[in-house]
Amino acid sequence: MSKEKLRKDKTCLNCNHAVIERFCPNCGQENTKTSKSFHNLFVHFFEDLTHYDNAFWRTIFYLFFKPAALTIAYLSGKRLSFLAPIRLYIFISFITFLLISLFPLDSAVKSETKKDQVIVPSLDSLHIEEKSVDGLTKVGILSQKNNDTIKKILQQTEEIDKKEVADFGYKSINELDSIQKNGTEKVKVTSTEYWFLKKWLAVKEENTNEEIIEKFSDSFTNNLPKVLFMYMPVFALILWLFHHKKKWVYFDNGIFTLHYFSFLLLLILILFFINKFFLLFDSTPILEWIHFSIKAVGTFWMIYYFFPAHRRFYKEKIMISLFKSSAIIIINLLIITVLVVLFALYTYINIH
Known part of the structure; x- marks a missing residue:
């Protein structure tokens, strides 16, 4: 039951019918004041969506623990005791995808993964080349053992970077077009493959x-x-x-x-x-x-x-x-x- 204050005027704003109590006996509109705060609008929206009474929680309980009982009750005529099916679906769908988008799981997984894994920085972030490592070894700053260890890490990083690129053997759209135009039938791809590869390379050029x-x-x-x-x-x-x-x-x-x-x-x-x-x-x-x-x-x-x-x-x-x-x-x-x-x-x- 709504707790909003009633209007002193007992004439319905919707159909001009006389309102004896809270709701108009002709159209059913509640005879409350038209000016509302943002809080009232939000609460009213939620109440309209869920009825925010025992019907909502009864519906959720039946839905979750009594397979088909909700459908049987609704089709048998018990429709005021439960939330309407389309309203129920829209509400649950809205809440589900809203909350999942607000609390993405991947960030939590990433933070957990970082605890257990040693992140190897890329060559670009380190700005290190094998020649510079050799130079440090020659002047005695790095031992040969450390030299070999760093080179091994850099080689592994390069392999990881190459795998992440996933260019399917083509470095750019120009290279793909050139092979498709001038290459032999053996190296050419079908029209479907060409469309897919061209789209992928365009995406790769514009995004990491x-x-x-x-x-x-x-x-x-x-x-x-x-x-x-x-x-x-x-x-x-x-x-x-x-x-x-x-x-x-x-x-x-x-x-x-x-x-x-x-x-x-x-x-x-x-x-x-x-x-x-x-x-x-x-x-x-x-x-x-x-x-x-x-x-x-x-x-x-x-x-x-x-x-x-x-x-x-x-x-x-x-x-x-x-x-x-x-x-x-x-x-x-x-x-x-x-x-x-x-x-x-x-x-x-x-x-x-």
């Missing part, structure tokens, strides 16, 4: 390895919610094709899909923060075992969840439900794999 990885990761993460949202109708269509068309209309399968995808996003968010929590502590065998156990349970629940949800919702025999569930999961995994590859390619094309 770190910038490419960062831009690719950011673009992939930012566009993933759109891909998931666009894929849900496909998932619902596959469910519809596997079940009785008259008993289960497409709308019913769509509600099941919204709840299932909301569950997946919620569990991904929980596992994400569990992972970040354990990164705050120094690694010990006990903590690693606890962390692994929690991730194993979460991963198992993510995979297993669909099977009881499918059986309870569609009310089929165990073996039939198991067969259909397995087939649906396999088909969707194949489609998702293709979509991820295409999405990664799209992300790659749009790196500047």
Whole structure:
């Protein structure tokens, strides 16, 4: 129930109907003051999105611990007791990708990696050449043993740098164009390979390895919610094709899909923060075992969840439900794999 002050005027601002109590009996609008603080706007937005009462927490509990119970209750008519499916999905999707973008995991992983690894600086950062090392040895500043050690480190660094460049054998676009124009048929590449290599070399010329990885990761993460949202109708269509068309209309399968995808996003968010929590502590065998156990349970629940949800919702025999569930999961995994590859390619094309 809202705690905002009511207007003294009992005429509804929306439909001019007489308001006896707090809400207009004609249109349902609350008869409160129109001027609000930023805090009130934010709270009002959150309340509208989640209802911010028992319905929200009841929905989350059912979603996480009672597979398909939320869908069954919603389709049976109990709609005010739970959050609407589309609103639930939008809220969880928004929170999940917002928090993941605000608290990236790679920075935590990098800081942990630096504790356990010795970082070898590049040749450019050291400004050291083998000739200068030989010179220091000749004048007696460095021993021959230290000379050999430094040379070995520099050679390893050069090899690492060469591997990180990943130029596929071409140093520049000009070199690629020259080979493609003047080279023999044996060294030429196909038109598809040429397009890919030219795009890659253009990206390499304008960005460092770190910038490419960062831009690719950011673009992939930012566009993933759109891909998931666009894929849900496909998932619902596959469910519809596997079940009785008259008993289960497409709308019913769509509600099941919204709840299932909301569950997946919620569990991904929980596992994400569990992972970040354990990164705050120094690694010990006990903590690693606890962390692994929690991730194993979460991963198992993510995979297993669909099977009881499918059986309870569609009310089929165990073996039939198991067969259909397995087939649906396999088909969707194949489609998702293709979509991820295409999405990664799209992300790659749009790196500047």
